[in-house]
Amino acid sequence: MKHNFNAGPCVLPKQAIESAINAIRDFDHTGIGILEISHRTPGWERIMAETEQLWRDLLNIPDNYAVIFLGGGASTQFFEVPANFLNKKAAYLQTGVWAKKAVKEAKLYGEVEVVASSEDKNYTYIPKGYKIPADADYFHITTNNTIYGTEIKEDMDCPVNLIADMSSDIMSRPVDVTKYAMIYGGAQKNVGPAGVTFVIVRKDLLGKVERKNPTMVDYRTHIGDEPKNNSMFNTPPVFPIFVMHETLKWVKEMGGLEAMHKRNMEKANLLYGEIDRNKMFVGTAEKDSRSIMNVCFVMAEQYKDKEAAFMEFAKSKGMVGIKGHRSVGGFRASIYNACPIESVQALVDCMKEFEKQNA
Numbered sequence: 001m002k003h004n005f006n007a008g009p010c011v012l013p014k015q016a017i018e019s020a021i022n023a024i025r026d027f028d029h030t031g032i033g034i035l036e037i038s039h040r041t042p043g044w045e046r047i048m049a050e051t052e053q054l055w056r057d058l059l060n061i062p063d064n065y066a067v068i069f070l071g072g073g074a075s076t077q078f079f080e081v082p083a084n085f086l087n088k089k090a091a092y093l094q095t096g097v098w099a100k101k102a103v104k105e106a107k108l109y110g111e112v113e114v115v116a117s118s119e120d121k122n123y124t125y126i127p128k129g130y131k132i133p134a135d136a137d138y139f140h141i142t143t144n145n146t147i148y149g150t151e152i153k154e155d156m157d158c159p160v161n162l163i164a165d166m167s168s169d170i171m172s173r174p175v176d177v178t179k180y181a182m183i184y185g186g187a188q189k190n191v192g193p194a195g196v197t198f199v200i201v202r203k204d205l206l207g208k209v210e211r212k213n214p215t216m217v218d219y220r221t222h223i224g225d226e227p228k229n230n231s232m233f234n235t236p237p238v239f240p241i242f243v244m245h246e247t248l249k250w251v252k253e254m255g256g257l258e259a260m261h262k263r264n265m266e267k268a269n270l271l272y273g274e275i276d277r278n279k280m281f282v283g284t285a286e287k288d289s290r291s292i293m294n295v296c297f298v299m300a301e302q303y304k305d306k307e308a309a310f311m312e313f314a315k316s317k318g319m320v321g322i323k324g325h326r327s328v329g330g331f332r333a334s335i336y337n338a339c340p341i342e343s344v345q346a347l348v349d350c351m352k353e354f355e356k357q358n359a
């Protein structure tokens with residue numbers, strides 16, 4: 001048995017994978033597979049409308065927000081956000097390389113103020129006590145820093161439009177969408193496979209920039225007059241959206257985001273608990289900044305030479321994808337929604353056993 005801790009793309013609910021396999025053979029009893037249907041067939045329009053409705057139900061998204069599904073990954077949003085929102089100046093919180101990449105793109109469109117950065121300590125903490133300039137068109141944050149395992153776990157009050165990259169913690173907890181002007185992310189960390197990007201945006205804030213944007217870059221292009229017409233200006237990523245639909249159905253069946261959050265907290269507490277207890281390992285993120293989605297840890301100083309041995313040992317026990325990002329080193333276990341607590345327990349058992357044999 002394999003335990004998948006990949007950071008993204010990553011583990012998905014089994015039932016979503018099963019539905020996807022069946023839909024490839026026969027979509028919606030049409031006798032034609034989902035990879036071969038027209039995106040204008042009524043069956044597909046229904047899936048589009050249902051997928052949007054699942055987003056709205058799970059996150060409690062009000063009607064004045066559009067929910068659209070695009071291509072290009074979260075990285076494309078790094079320039080589409082400033083293209084649609086930046087007139088003069090934007091403010092950014094730099095909590096990792098994804099945030100830094102977003103800053104770089106925004107600079108193509110105007111003045112950017114980085115209000116705080118945790119680069120001085122390799123992004124191991126979420127900065128506090130910074131000031132958001134009142135004249136900024138928006139303030140951009142990355143709620144979960146996938147590489148470093150830090151997370152902003154609360155919806156902050158912000159004096160200007162708040163825009164969040166939630167690629168790796170969307171749907172992991174309830175979110176007060178009304179605090180945000182926009183939320184976006186790649187699907188491949190918590191809501192589906194790679195190939196679709198979600199954008200939740202307050203409609204009345206669009207069309208306020210002075211520049212003319214290319215048609216595909218302007219969010220208004222993708223907002224239809226009814227849900228089945230949203231994201232249908234051009235061919236949407238049909239298959240990734242279908243798998244997202246099935247993944248969100250699972251989230252709903254599991255009890256929605258309150259239940260997801262409870263489950264995620266249990267998993268995170270279990271793993272952090274072992275990291276703090278076990279003398280061979282130490283967590284890399286500051287405790288009050290710890291992410292409940294990506295758990296980063298390294299060998300304790302006196303056991304540094306055991307890193308390769310633990311990796312081998314973990315592999316032999318079925319652990320997959322626990323190598324830390326090259327900029328942090330050590331280990332990273334991504335324990336997204338679909339990662340079962342049994343997998344986390346298996347990793348914890350593995351750490352305990354390794355300690356018994358080596359410490």
Ligand SMILES: *Cc1c(COP(=O)(O)O)cnc(C)c1O
Pocket residue numbers: 008072073074075076098142144145146165166167168185186187189
């Ligand atoms: C993975 C990730 C991205 C990049 O997403 P792509 O879809 O690959 O462009 C951006 N931000 C965060 C927080 C991520 O985890």
